[in-house]
Amino acid sequence: MTTIGILPLARSTFDVPFAETVRDDAIRALGNLDVEVVGATDLLLDGDATDEAIAALATQDLDLLLVLQVTFTDADAIVRAAERIDAPLALWAFPEDRTGGRLRINSFCGINLAGHALTDAGHTYDYLYRANDDPVALDELRAILGGREHRATTWAPAPDLSALPEAAVATATAVRDQLRASRIGLFGDHPDGFHPCRYDPAMLDATVGIGVDRIELDELFAAARDVPADDRATVRARVGAALDGVDDVDQDALGKTLDTYSTLRTMADDRGWSGVAVRCWPEMFTDHGGAACAAMAMLTDEDLPAACERDVYGNVTEVALAALTGGAPAFIADLVDLDRGSETGVLWHCGLAPLSMADPGARPKAGLHSNRQKPLVHEFPLKPGRITIARLHQSPEGLALVIAGGEMLEAPASFSGTSGVCRFDRDADGMLAAIMDHGLEHHYAFVYADIRDELRALAALWGVKVLEIA
Structure with a gap:
């Protein structure tokens, strides 16, 4: 069976109760795939807990390492995970409603930051930005597991x-x-x-x-x-x-x-x-x-x-x-x-x-x-x-x-x-x-x-x- 290892990353300076709901719903959504999900289920709120979770996943035979970017975090833990875990890597960020109030999880900015760090370090990754109840999220995860291809990068030479x-x-x-x-x-x-x-x-x-x-x-x-x-x-x-x-x-x-x-x-x-x-x-x-x-x-x-x-x-x-x-x-x-x-x-x-x-x-x-x-x-x-x-x-x-x-x-x-x-x-x-x-x-x-x-x-x-x- 296909095995997905998860890292639910978060920081305590964000809305932790809301983040826990986002994490629970994401894990529940993964249950609709025909896969085995392994790894930490508690929010990984600090470096020690994250490193323990990374070490545990490094011993598993994974088909995909899926980072649940439950709240914004810095990129160091994700880079460490990419270095230590021998598996394709994907980042999942979650939209939040534009309420006019506090930015509760700032998830997209987290994968944006991580994407730059991973690229700079020479690591490849995939990604999705979907709500956990969006049916397309599962389709994208299936495509990621199937090794979907992205468009080639399009840097142009210095203009004339x-x-x-x-x-x-x-x-x-x-x-x-x-x-x-x-x-x-x-x-x-x-x-x-x-x-x-x-x-x-x-x-x-x-x-x-x-x-x-x-x-x-x-x-x-x-x-x-x-x-x-x-x-x-x-x-x-x-x-x-x-x-x-x-x-x-x-x-x-x-x-x-x-x-x-x-x-x-x-x-x-x-x-x-x-x-x-x-x-x-x-x-x-x-x-x-x-x-x-x-x-x-x-x-x-x-x-x-x-x-x-x-x-x-x-x-x-x-x-x-x-x-x-x-x-x-x-x-x-x-x-x-x-x-x-x-x-x-x-x-x-x-x-x-x-x-x-x-x-x-x-x-x-x-x-x-x-x-x-x-x-x-x-x-x-x-x-x-x-x-x-x-x-x-x-x-x-x-x-x-x-x-x-x-x-x-x-x-x-x-x-x-x-x-x-x-x-x-x-x-x-x-x-x-x-x-x-x-x-x-x-x-x-x-x-x-x-x-x-x-x-x-x-x-x-x-x-x-x-x-x-x-």
Whole structure:
């Protein structure tokens, strides 16, 4: 009989009771296949439990290793499983309703992150993004067990500059030169298991030429503790005028966010940075005491693009997008949902979007980080309009540029934090395949403008391949 080994991965910072329901329903669905299911049935919430489950499955003769991405997790455990278990690997992520409330499991982002890490490490995998009660899920699992084939990857060579509009080439040339003369600030190490947030200094320098100044988090926190009370009060008044509910959040934690903003602003001004990439968790919460989200959103609105999770390539992409548009803010987001019925996706982050991106029909609010329950994050749906999405992508072969287009729709907030419903220039299944088949990163930068020709020209000037996913 065919044997499937399962790894139900989750983290306790998400909605564990809901995750347990998702896990139970997934295992129940697997019972409708003519297979034997082995492996852990409890949620694997930490590294020790996960490693024990991996070791147990490594002794089994498996026809498929199926990772149940019950909640978002980092990618390290999945890479370890791929290295230690001799079986084909598949990742199963589960949609969740767009309730306007907390993002309860963030499952799709988990397999997006894992897909990049696996691709980077040279491992092959399959995937599905289906609700456990979707009949098509079983059909896809049967196809995976049968060794279904995916489309070939479609990276294109660097574009031909002569085929692009002269104005776009001129803009891209100026931005190429501007980036060569620019520097960004990098704070701390990338989070463990967040492979897209690693970067190669030599590769970045050779391709883009932008400089990177590294600062330790302890230095940032020490400087933030010395922010004068008058400076905090000034920023507090500004935030209070822009957001509803500022008086209702923990004022001490709010102050830590405000001081983070002031410190990053001062450092950037003193050192001439064009962007900042900050390790925002867990230390912002555990050591400093407040979320970095709103602080970085404020900087982004001030022509200083800011990226969370110390995502250097994401921040460089933001800086490039802002420069190509003459200063429009660029936001870095997770893609957390793709809906086949409406052919839309949700671009979201904890509360990092700048206020200039807020839907004018919705009053922005002060919010708490959904997993850490500390302020300050922004709460609002994104405004409608045409967007261009991009990502400076890393691979073993070098850097490349991902480009996409879409229309942000007028819609209520899908989840708490800052989120927008986007109809990409490609259907949901096409987006899913492009992202997962190519092992793309989980962070996507976007700007309200159509600058695809300018990005193509920039790729040509950098001499990098291009992938247009929408």
